[in-house]
Amino acid sequence: MASVDVVAFLWILFQLLIGYNLVLPVFLLLIYLVKGSRKGKPAVTGAQEADYAIIVTAYEQTQLLHGVVKSLLQLRYSNYLIYIVADKCDVAGLVFNDERVIVLRPEQTLASNTRSHFYAINRFKRAHERLVIIDSDNLTDPDFLLRLNEYFDQGFEAVQGLRAAKNLDTMYACLDGARDIYYHFYDGKVLFSIGSSATLSGSGMAFTVQLYKDCLGHLDITGAGFDKILQRQIVERGYRIAFAEKAVVYDEKTSQSDQLVNQRARWINTWFRYFSFGFGLIGKGLFRFNFNQVLFGLILLRPPLFIFLLLSVVCLFLNVLVNPLVAFFWLTGLLVFVAGFMISLWMNHTDPRIYRSLWGIPKFIFYQVLSLLRVKNANQRSVATKHFHADKVD
Numbered sequence: 001m002a003s004v005d006v007v008a009f010l011w012i013l014f015q016l017l018i019g020y021n022l023v024l025p026v027f028l029l030l031i032y033l034v035k036g037s038r039k040g041k042p043a044v045t046g047a048q049e050a051d052y053a054i055i056v057t058a059y060e061q062t063q064l065l066h067g068v069v070k071s072l073l074q075l076r077y078s079n080y081l082i083y084i085v086a087d088k089c090d091v092a093g094l095v096f097n098d099e100r101v102i103v104l105r106p107e108q109t110l111a112s113n114t115r116s117h118f119y120a121i122n123r124f125k126r127a128h129e130r131l132v133i134i135d136s137d138n139l140t141d142p143d144f145l146l147r148l149n150e151y152f153d154q155g156f157e158a159v160q161g162l163r164a165a166k167n168l169d170t171m172y173a174c175l176d177g178a179r180d181i182y183y184h185f186y187d188g189k190v191l192f193s194i195g196s197s198a199t200l201s202g203s204g205m206a207f208t209v210q211l212y213k214d215c216l217g218h219l220d221i222t223g224a225g226f227d228k229i230l231q232r233q234i235v236e237r238g239y240r241i242a243f244a245e246k247a248v249v250y251d252e253k254t255s256q257s258d259q260l261v262n263q264r265a266r267w268i269n270t271w272f273r274y275f276s277f278g279f280g281l282i283g284k285g286l287f288r289f290n291f292n293q294v295l296f297g298l299i300l301l302r303p304p305l306f307i308f309l310l311l312s313v314v315c316l317f318l319n320v321l322v323n324p325l326v327a328f329f330w331l332t333g334l335l336v337f338v339a340g341f342m343i344s345l346w347m348n349h350t351d352p353r354i355y356r357s358l359w360g361i362p363k364f365i366f367y368q369v370l371s372l373l374r375v376k377n378a379n380q381r382s383v384a385t386k387h388f389h390a391d392k393v394d
Contacts, residue, residue, distance in 0.1 A: 015315055015326075021308045022333035024298075025186045026340040032190045050152065052080040052145055053128035053209070057116040058136035059087045062094060064252075069101055071139040076146060081128070083120040087111065113202075114221045121209070128209055135203040137252035139166060147247035148206045154242075157211045158234050160188060161204035161247035165351075172260055173253035174357030175364045178345065179305065180251070181354070185344040187299060188243040196295040197235050198243035200227040203251065211239070225270035228300075232277040235296050236284065257367050264371035268304055272375065275301055306368040309337070 056068055065084060072082050082101045086094060088109045096103070104123060110116050117133065130152065134140070141147075144161065151159045162184055165177035187199040205227075215233035216226070234241055254260040278300030285293030302308070312334055319327035345354065 015330075018308050018311045018315065019330065019333050021302050022312060022337040024302075025190075026336050026343075028186065028190050028194060029340065029343065031194050035194055049077065049079040050129045050149060051126065052077070052206075053120070053124055053131045054080055054082045054134055055117055055120045055131055056082060056084045056134045056136060056138075057087070057113055058084065058089055059111065059116075060089060061136065062086060062089050062091070064137050065094060068134065068136060068138060069096055069098075072134070073098060073100065074142055075140060075144060076142045080145065081125055083123070085110075085116040085120050087116055112220075112222050113226045114216050114219070117212075118217070121213070130206055131209050131212055132206045133203050134249065135251065137166070138163075138203055139250040141246075141248040141250075144247050144249065147244050151242040151244050152206075152208075156242040157208045157239055158200075158241045159206045159244050159247070160198045160200055160241055161206070161249055162188070162243075162245045163201050163204045163251040164248050165253050165354075166250035167253055167255060168351055168353045170255045171357045171360040172257065172364065172367075173255045174351075174354045175360060176253035176260070178350070178354045178358070180253075181348050181350060182305075182341055182344045184243075184245070185348060186340075189245055191295070191299065192241070192243035194295075195240075196292045196299075197231070197239075197241035199296075199299065200231045200241065202227045204247070204249035207234075223269070223273075224266040225274055228270055228274040228277065231296075232274070232281065232300070235281060235293055238290070240292055260364075260367050261371045261374065264304075264368050265374040268307075268368075268372055269375045271304055275303075304368070306365045307372070309334075310365070310369075312337075 054072055056065070056072075058065055065086075069082060069084070080100065084094065084101065084103045086103060086105050088111070089105065091103055091105045094103045102123075102125065104120060106116075106119055110119060117131075121131070130148075132145070132148070148159050148161065163180055165173065165180065168174050168177055183199070184201075189198075192198045211234065212230075215230055215237070219229065221229055231241060254263055278297040281293045281297030281300065283297075284290070285295075285297060303311075312330060316327055316330040316334065319330055
């Protein structure tokens with residue numbers, strides 16, 4: 001094969017690998033609409049409350065923890081304990097007059113989500129059946145545990161809740177919220193409803209304690225991305241991750257540009273480190289005829305939104321010069337993606353402030369490009385996102 005043919009083949013392959021990401025969400029949405037939303041079995045009623053351990057991880061910052069604990073103590077549920085792992089924190093102000101709250105201060109800095117989780121697990125006051133992962137900036141809906149139970153009672157051992165925006169005070173926060181709505185809709189609700197697994201979001205998620213131990217107990221994970229390793233371990237074992245859209249946690253969105261850059265640098269670093277998991281899951285799924293593993297593996301291979309969107313625009317303009325017909329297909333693909341994005345907002349009754357923020361998408365993408373330039377040392381630059389939005393505690 002001539003070198004020019006090799007280059008042409010690689011160019012076509014590259015375009016296919018990028019372009020399918022534009023239309024895949026809408027294709028899955030069509031399957032979802034034809035198939036209908038999977039409601040599952042009716043929730044078990046009158047059953048004894050399962051025993052939950054709620055693990056709240058904090059690193060260096062404690063200013064939001066009182067709001068988090070207040071929210072958790074208002075859960076309409078009785079059988080749970082709250083474990084706060086205050087890593088590298090001053091715990092002098094973390095005094096709670098409720099025996100359900102246990103404050104743990106590691107003797108040595110852990111600087112790792114999973115190390116903090118297992119620090120709590122190894123100090124459980126009793127043998128909990130299930131555990132919930134909550135971030136130090138999250139607030140919970142009062143029915144959060146009840147909604148999780150609806151899926152555990154159906155036999156699922158891993159459940160991802162819905163992370164809604166807690167603050168929409170800046171353009172960046174609104175656009176961050178729009179991104180979450182998009183991912184929760186396609187990677188959560190749609191994926192789960194058509195028979196695959198919801199992707200994990202780092203918090204607002206719950207597991208049986210035994211499954212969590214089996215998946216991560218033998219690993220020492222540092223840096224961002226423990227949820228990527230965990231979801232791979234779960235799906236690889238043949239389990240599905242349920243999506244509980246009514247189990248709502250309110251998550252702080254990035255509100256400042258430097259906060260956005262540092263956070264996204266860690267997230268992009270995570271994708272480069274772990275996207276190859278998708279190849280293994282696809283291979284196992286094809287060998288086992290496991291639809292969940294094949295489709296979930298395909299999702300893991302997808303680059304971050306801004307990367308494949310920028311590459312798509314580059315391909316569009318290059319083809320305007322060399323192949324106008326292919327450029328038309330690229331334009332169509334981009335329009336399909338935009339339509340799919342807007343559908344996700346429309347079907348989730350999105351706050352008008354988010355719609356008004358969409359004009360800032362180019363600026364939002366620009367800061368993510370800056371994040372890409374800092375991706376190599378992302379985990380050394382910062383371990384956790386710095387929070388600037390303060391909760392009001394009565």
